[in-house]
Amino acid sequence: MAKPPRTEEGWYALHDFRTVDWDAWRAAPEREREAAVEEGVAYLEEHERVVDAEEGASAVFSVLGHKADLMIVHFRPTLDALSAAERRFESTALAEFTDQPTSYVSVTEVSDYVSDSYFDDGEEETDEGIRRYIEGKLKPDIPDTEYVSFYPMSRKREAEQNWYTLEYEERSDLLSAHGEIGREYAGKIKQVIASSVGLDDYEWGVTLFGGDPADIKDIVYEMRFDEASAEYGEFGPFYVGRRFPPTDLSAYLDG
Ligand code: 76R
Numbered sequence: 204m205a206k207p208p209r210t211e212e213g214w215y216a217l218h219d220f221r222t223v224d225w226d227a228w229r230a231a232p233e234r235e236r237e238a239a240v241e242e243g244v245a246y247l248e249e250h251e252r253v254v255d256a257e258e259g260a261s262a263v264f265s266v267l268g269h270k271a272d273l274m275i276v277h278f279r280p281t282l283d284a285l286s287a288a289e290r291r292f293e294s295t296a297l298a299e300f301t302d303q304p305t306s307y308v309s310v311t312e313v314s315d316y317v318s319d320s321y322f323d324d325g326e327e328e329t330d331e332g333i334r335r336y337i338e339g340k341l342k343p344d345i346p347d348t349e350y351v352s353f354y355p356m357s358r359k360r361e362a363e364q365n366w367y368t369l370e371y372e373e374r375s376d377l378l379s380a381h382g383e384i385g386r387e388y389a390g391k392i393k394q395v396i397a398s399s400v401g402l403d404d405y406e407w408g409v410t411l412f413g414g415d416p417a418d419i420k421d422i423v424y425e426m427r428f429d430e431a432s433a434e435y436g437e438f439g440p441f442y443v444g445r446r447f448p449p450t451d452l453s454a455y456l457d458g
Contacts, residue, residue, distance in 0.1 A: 205367060205368055205369060205370055205371060206370075206371040208314040208315035208316055208371065208374070208375075209314065209315045209322045210312045210313065210314045210315075210398070211312065211313050211314075211321075211322075211337075211341065212310045212311065212312050212341070212398075213310070213311035213312070213313075213340065213341025213342050213343075214258075214259060214260075214278040214279060214280055214310070214311050214341065214342055214343070215278070215279055215280070215281060215282050215284075215285050215308070215309070215310045215311075216276070216277070216278050216285075216307075216308070216309045216310065216311065216395070216397045216408060216410075217275075217276070217277045217279075217285040217288065217289060217306065217307070217308055218274060218275075218276055218306060218307040218353055218408060218410070219274070219275040219276075219277065219288075219289055219292070219303065219306050220266065220270070220271035220273070220274050220303060220304055220305045220306055220442070221271060221272060221273040221274075221275070221301040221302065221303055221304075222271055222272050222273075222301060222302050222303075222304050223272045223273070223300055223301055223456065224300050224301065224302065227300055228300050228456060231300070235296070236456070236457075238296045239295070239296040239297040239299065239300055239456075240297070240452055240453045240456065241296075242295040242296045242297055243295055243296075243297035243449075243452050244449045244450060244452050244453075245295075246291065246292055246295050246297070247261075247263050247275070247449035247452065248449045248450075250275075250277065250288060251263075251449060253279075255279075255284065255287060255288060255291070256279050256280060256281075256284040257280065258279075258280060258342065259277065259278050259279040259280065259284065260276075260277075260278045260343065260344050260345045261275065261276060261277045261278070261288070261345070262275075262276050262345045262446055263275050263276075263446070263447065263449060263452075264276070264351050264444030264445055264446050264447070265444055265445050265447055265455055266442055266443070266444040267443050267444065267445075268443070270304065270305070270440065270442055271304055271305070271442060272301075273301070274351070274353065274442060274444050275292070276345065276351075276353075276410065277289075278311070278342075278343060278345075278395075282308075285308070289306075297452075305440075307353070307355060307399065307403050307408050308399060308402045308403045309397035309398055309399035309402055309403060309407065309408040310397055310398055310399075310402065311340060311341050311342070311343060311395065311396070311397045311398075312340075312341075312396070312397065312398045313337050313340050313341060315371075315375070316374065316375050316378045316379070317336075317337065317340070318333050318336075318337060320333070321333060321334070321337055340395075340396075343393075343395045345412065346393050346412045347446075348393070348412050348413055348414040348446070349414055349445055349446055350412070350413050350414065350415070350416045350419060350443070350444070350445055350446070351410065351411065351412050351413075351443070351444045351445070351446065352409075352410070352411045352413075352416075352419045352423070352441060352442065352443050352444075353408065353409065353410050353411075353441070353442045353444075354408075354409050354438055354439055354440065354441040354442065355399065355403065355404065355405035355406075355407065355408050355409070355438075355439035355440075356405055356406065356407050356409055356436055356437060356438045356439060357405045357406040357407070357436075357437045357439075358406060358435045358436070358437070359434070359435045359436070359437055364434050364435055366435045377430050377431040377435075378431055380429060380430065380431065381426065381429055381431040381432070384422075384425055384426055384429055385422070385426075387425075388418065388421075388422050391413055391414070391415070391418045391422075392411055392412070392413045392418055392419065392422050393411070393412045393413070394409065394410065394411050394412075395409075395410040395412075396408075396409055397410075404439070405437075405439050411423075416443065419443070
């Protein structure tokens with residue numbers, strides 16, 4: 204058996220997609236719409252302030268295209284906290300106007316590939332810079348940049364291309380070449396990679412944040428030519444959205 208990497212898990216992630224029933228929204232009496240906006244804004248503000256848990260991060264995005272209208276992203280220390288956040292949304296008057304076409308559950312992870320010294324020497328012994336880098340991956344903040352892209356992906360398990368039968372060294376080399384491309388986008392793209400093995404339909408959820416949607420397109424495209432993705436990447440549906448402050452909910456719904 205090829206050696207699995209050691210991993211450490213951080214915050215759990217829920218990508219909660221919602222469609223709005225626009226006909227019902229337009230047909231609803233004004234006071235119902237007002238109550239929905241008021242409760243929706245309160246829900247989003249409280250979750251962005253993380254009043255429901257010790258730590259975490261949340262944000263809301265408007266999603267382009269037919270797949271969804273809203274994406275609410277929550278990072279929390281436990282799966283239970285995510286479940287509570289999801290159910291709490293259902294109790295708002297806004298939820299009466301929404302459906303959940305899809306969702307994604309995952310957990311942030313760092314592995315040996317990122318830093319074997321962290322796993323060999325333990326947290327205390329690890330270089331301060333690396334420790335902060337790892338902490339940032341396990342407990343990601345959500346940047347203020349405007350655009351987001353989310354997609355699930357897996358590594359192939361096919362007869363000729365099987366990531367899971369490659370030797371550890373080979374996987375590690377492929378991912379460090381992958382990381383070199385990634386670092387060219389420093390300052391332009393922030394990525395959150397969270398494992399969904401055993402939790403959802405693909406193996407990772409990828410969330411890319413950036414100020415320019417062209418950078419999102421470029422990083423994904425460039426990585427397609429890199430062996431880790433070209434040979435072993437398998438992708439699910441893509442969702443692209445724009446962050447908005449909770450107080451703009453009314454403008455989004457009525458705009
Ligand atoms: O040695 C190193 O520097 C590698 C560090 C690293 C790892 C281990 C790294 C860096 N990634 C790693 C693992 Mn990544 N990443 C993606 C995508 O669309 C695509 O083709 C892929 C989607 C992007 C855009 C991205 C960006 N990465 C992984 C894994 C887990 C693999 C496994 O365990 O088998 C996946 C699925 C994945 C996918 N990666 C980086 C980036 C960027 C921007 C970096 C460099 C910046 C940074 O390290 O934070």
